[in-house]
Amino acid sequence: MSLIEQIRESEKFISDQLSGQTPSIGLILGSGLGVLADEIDNPVTIQYHEIPHFPQSTVEGHKGQLVIGELQGQTVVAMQGRFHYYEGYSLQHVTFPVRVMKQLGVEKLVVTNAAGGINESFNAGDLMLIEDHINNMGDNPLMGKNVDELGPRFPDMSQAYDRDLIEVAQKTADELGLEVQRGVYVGNSGPTYETSSEVKMLRTLGGDAVGMSTVPEVIVANHAGMRVLGISCISNMAAGILDQPLSHDEVIETTEQVKQQFIQLVKQTLQSL
Numbered sequence: 001m002s003l004i005e006q007i008r009e010s011e012k013f014i015s016d017q018l019s020g021q022t023p024s025i026g027l028i029l030g031s032g033l034g035v036l037a038d039e040i041d042n043p044v045t046i047q048y049h050e051i052p053h054f055p056q057s058t059v060e061g062h063k064g065q066l067v068i069g070e071l072q073g074q075t076v077v078a079m080q081g082r083f084h085y086y087e088g089y090s091l092q093h094v095t096f097p098v099r100v101m102k103q104l105g106v107e108k109l110v111v112t113n114a115a116g117g118i119n120e121s122f123n124a125g126d127l128m129l130i131e132d133h134i135n136n137m138g139d140n141p142l143m144g145k146n147v148d149e150l151g152p153r154f155p156d157m158s159q160a161y162d163r164d165l166i167e168v169a170q171k172t173a174d175e176l177g178l179e180v181q182r183g184v185y186v187g188n189s190g191p192t193y194e195t196s197s198e199v200k201m202l203r204t205l206g207g208d209a210v211g212m213s214t215v216p217e218v219i220v221a222n223h224a225g226m227r228v229l230g231i232s233c234i235s236n237m238a239a240g241i242l243d244q245p246l247s248h249d250e251v252i253e254t255t256e257q258v259k260q261q262f263i264q265l266v267k268q269t270l271q272s273l
């Protein structure tokens, strides 16, 4: 079955469970940030494993579901849990849900993640509006024959993160009295955290934060002509910046602490999108 047919089948499976709602905004919720989906009103929840052609989640205990409903007056489709390259999926599989979102009618995509801070003026617990990214995964979800119905062979990535959406989020943060950072997100494959030398290299290359997601989804969203807003939760300072080892527990703990600010920022921003 062709990729387009797979996308259409997934989309139909999902649409058939909705009573006519058309989500116009997609949310991809990163580690620890999935709680936002719990605030969606009149939710229709669909497990990933039920949806035809969706990748099957490998990580036990991770929620893997789509939540479709109303949030701040907008009809949204949220991914509570995402797929990562380091889990062994191809980038085509990692990004399949983005293509299904597009088919459902999504025009704007809000992508979130937890990331390590590389910019030394950042602190653990900061939120960062993503201005641009560096694809350091050594792969690209658009490899292979281009499907022209889905987007162009050589997509423009010069404004991968929509400037107007960044300004809306910035204005919202200002109104809420939240200080947010802005910067460049580097996407690594993981699953290892970086060495100190790699972090120095990424800083020299212009990175402000580093993580193991987001870049593939944003590439496919741009290919599909969607407008993207990206927000990182700086869950820790990247390796070597502080004199301490990194742990997944620290990432979870910090995300837990700033979750409320993050939720506030995304919800308020949604209102103005």
Ligand code: HPA
Pocket: 114, 115, 116, 117, 193, 194, 210, 211, 212, 235, 236, 237, 238, 239, 246, 251
């Ligand atoms: N590096 C890579 N990915 C991450 C980090 C980090 O320091 N923190 C959270 N995700």
